[in-house]
Amino acid sequence: MSPRLSSRRFIPVSCGGGIADGRAEVWVPRASLAHSNKAHSNSLPRLEKHVVERLPYSEASSSTSHLPRYVTEQDRKRQYRIALNFFNKKPDRGVALLNAWGFVDETPESLARLLFGRRGLSKLMIGEYIGTLHSQFHSLVLxxxxxxxDLRGLEVDVALRKAMQFFILPKEAEKIDRIIQAFAIHYSKCNPRRAEKFRGGWDTVHLISFAVIMLNTDLHSPNLKQNMRMKKEDFVKNLKGQDKASGEKEGVDIDRSVLEGIYERVQLDEIQPGDDHVAQVARVDRAILGKDKPRLTETQRRLVCYCRLQQVLDIQKKQSALSHERDVFLFNDMLVIAKSQNRKRTSIGGSYALKHWLVLLGASVHEFQRNQYDFGLTIISANKEVLHFNARNNDDRCRFVADVRESIRECCEMDTVRLELETEQLEVSRITVADNQRDSGLPDDAEDSDVKMR
Known part of the structure; x- marks a missing residue:
């Protein structure tokens, strides 16, 4: 990480979106909407008008003491979200930014605490990161x-189910094995009496855990026909004689009642990863229908807010107050406009017909008041597409405009950091190539002879 990036502090810029005034807090969706469907709640904590949130951890809070006066709490939170966005695309790069910007210190304990249970982090990318092979630092983070x-007092499969609420297992078998081994060791420490019942101790727990994962896939994969799925007797048979201490060639059978209990619980209830912002966006993605719909489910994309606005086709002309009502989904990098297919528009849910979408990078938003449109707003994309809307009241307009402006700033600053990182990588590559192509002015055999003489 270059000194330029490690010391980088964000200065509020408009990016075409304008500077919001003091009253424009970031919009948390109204309670009636937020509780009707969990797919439409914010995936990251946002700023309130009168409440100053604490930064993620004590080290993050203490890091703000040396910031220049122009860096506000909102700027710092935006910087934090940008680092998480990078983690959700390329975890190692995101961790480098979190370290450089002082949100975590350069210890595995500090990073592990941040990854554990933090909103706005992709559980898939957490799994990829903690499963990284051939790295002592990653092993310690895992x-x-x-x-x-906390796995105390739980059966192996129940403990595994709980653990998998915090990450999604990678696809590589070696990475899966690495994570499951760490799980088995920790489970045995939390449950010494249970582990002592196995001749192999944590090694047998490791074996059972891996078998549970395979069983879960076999019983619940949509690609398998019902008559092809593993039977209880097959599951018990597969683990026959597998409980053995280190160095033993032949082991003993694992308690049949333990294995049958595992099979019945997994058969009844599929082991699934915990919810995150990616799953939230995926639910919205499934609800929106349209031929030219963009791919919404990306690990770095999160839903910021949802609202209903009236689309204004021509601000010079009047239109019915009930016409062209649109459901607007604001993501951190994209705006999607749709029309609800529900006849009763009393709650969020159902399906939506895609009407329009645009990326926020380079976009701008402006307020207007004209004719019957007392709470109008205009969004202009980077390629000069213009969309006009009218909100139901001034409060709705202020909150939505503030959210859009904040998302635009986040996109712009993230793109700036991306360009700086790519420039830095090109400079490193150029120096490396130059070093490899250095010519001493002597033939290769002469250089080899010189080395030998030394």
Whole structure:
């Protein structure tokens, strides 16, 4: 990480969106909407008008003491979200930014605490990161991360189900094995009496855990026909004689009642990862229908807010107050406009017909008041597409405009950081190539002879 990026502090800029005034807080969706469907709640904490949120951890809070006066709490929160966005695309890069910007210190314990249970982090990318092979630092992060999960008094499969609420297993078998091994060791420490019942101790717990994952896939994969799924007797048979201490060639059978209990619980209830912002966006993605619909489900994309606005086709002309009502989904990098297919528009849900979408990078938003449109707003995309809307009241307009402006700033600043990182990588590559192509002015055999003489 270059000194330029590590010391980078964001200065509020408009990015075409204008500077919001003091009353424009970031909109948390109204309670009636937020509670009707969990797919439409914010995926990251946002600023309130009168409440100053604490930063993620004590080290993050203490890091703000040296900031220049022009860096506000909102700027700092935006910087934090940008680092998380990078983590959700390329975890190592996101961790480098979190370290450089002082949200975590450069210890595995600090990073593990941040990854554990933080909103706005992709559970898939957490799994990829903690499962990284051939890295002592990643191994320590995995160890501390797993140790934060309380597994006391639980059966192996129940404990595994709880642990998998905090991450999604990678696809690589080696990474899965690495994570499950850490889980098995921690489980045995939390449940010494249970682990002592196995001759192999945590090694047998490791074996059972891996078998549970395979069983879960076999019983609940939509690609398998019902008559092809693993039977209880097959599951017990597969683990026959597998409980053995280190160095033993032949082991003993695992308690049949334990294995049957595991099978019945997994058969009854699929082991699924915990919810995150990606799952939230996926629910919205499934609800919106249209030929030219963009791919919404990306690990770095999160839903910021949802609202209903009236689309104004021509601000010079009057139109019915009930016409062209639109459901607007604001993501951190995109705006999607749709029309509800529900006849009764009393709650969020059902399906939506896609009407329009635009990326927020380079976009701008402006307020207007004309004719019957007392609470109008205009959104202009980077390629000069213009969309006009009218809100129901001034409060709705202020909150939505503030959210759009904040999302635009986040996009602009993230793109700036991305360009700086790419420039830095090009400079490093250029220096590396130049070093490899250095010519001493002597033939290769002469250089080899010189080395030998030394």
């Amino acid at each position: 160890k501390y991360f797993i140790s934060l999960i």
